[in-house]
Amino acid sequence: MGVPPMTKVFALLVLLTTGLGPVAEPEYIVAGDKGYDDDLKAAGYVNGHMDPDRMLSFRGCLLERDAAYMYALMYEAAERDGVRLRTEDCYRTYGEQDAAYNRRCPWTEVPASASPGSSGVKKVRICSGPPTAPAGKSFHGWGRAIDFKTSRGILSCYSDDFHWLKNNAHRFGWVHPAWAHCGKKTEEPWHWEFAGVTDPTLVEFVEMDRDRLPLAE
Ligand SMILES: [Zn+2]
Secondary structure (H helix, E strand, O other), X not given: XXXXXXXXXXXXXXXXXXXXXXXXXXXXXXXXXXXXXXHHHHOOOOOOOOOHHHEEEEOOEEEEHHHHHHHHHHHHHHHHOOOOOEEEEOOOOHHHHHHHHHHHOOXXXXXXXXXXXXXXXXXXXXXXXXXXXXXXXXXXXXXXXXXXXXXXXXOOOOOHHHHHHHHXXXXXXXXXXXXXXXXXXXXXXXXXXXXXXXXXXXXXXXXOOHHXXXXXX
C-alpha cells in the first residue's frame, strides 16, 4: 500500500514536533460509536424522506452523499486488501422501515389481566429476532447505515469482512455502534453506521476511477 501524500505531511509534522525517536502512526479518532445525524436534522432533512438530491448510489447501495463517498473510498481500500464488501441493505424509506418494524414487532393480543378467570384482551407489540428501530428512528432512514453480507449470507462476527471492517472502517468514518457489538444480546455484526471523521486529512484519499464514483439516483 503506498503512502498517501497527506499521511506523509502528517508524519513529517510528527517528526518535527517530536524530534528524534520513532515516528508515530497517525491516529484516527473516531467521531463516536454511533452514526450522527445532527447536520441532516439541522439542514431540515427528515428521516426516511431524504431528498433525492442529497443521495448517491455506489454499487447498488443508496446512501446520503457524505456517507456514500466515504463508503466508496472504504470499498476501494478493502478491495486493495483482498476483501470484497457486499451490501444487503442501505437507505430505507419511512415506509420500508415501518414495514420491517411491523414484521419484526407485530401487534399481538394478550390477556388484559394476569389474574385467572379475567376476560378481555389488549394489544401489545411483541418483537423477535435482531432489534429493528421503529420508522423514523433508524440510521438507514438517513442513508447513513449499511447492512453488510458476504457471499455466504449475512455478515457474522467471525467473517474476514467483519474483521476488516473492525480494523479499518473508522478511517472512513464508519463505525460499529456499541449496541450491535458481538457478544451482546442485540449483536448485529452486519450493521454499520456513518459517524463522520474528526480529521478528514487522515483519510487515505486515492484517485478513484471516474466510473466508480458514487452516482446520483
Ligand atoms: Zn441495519
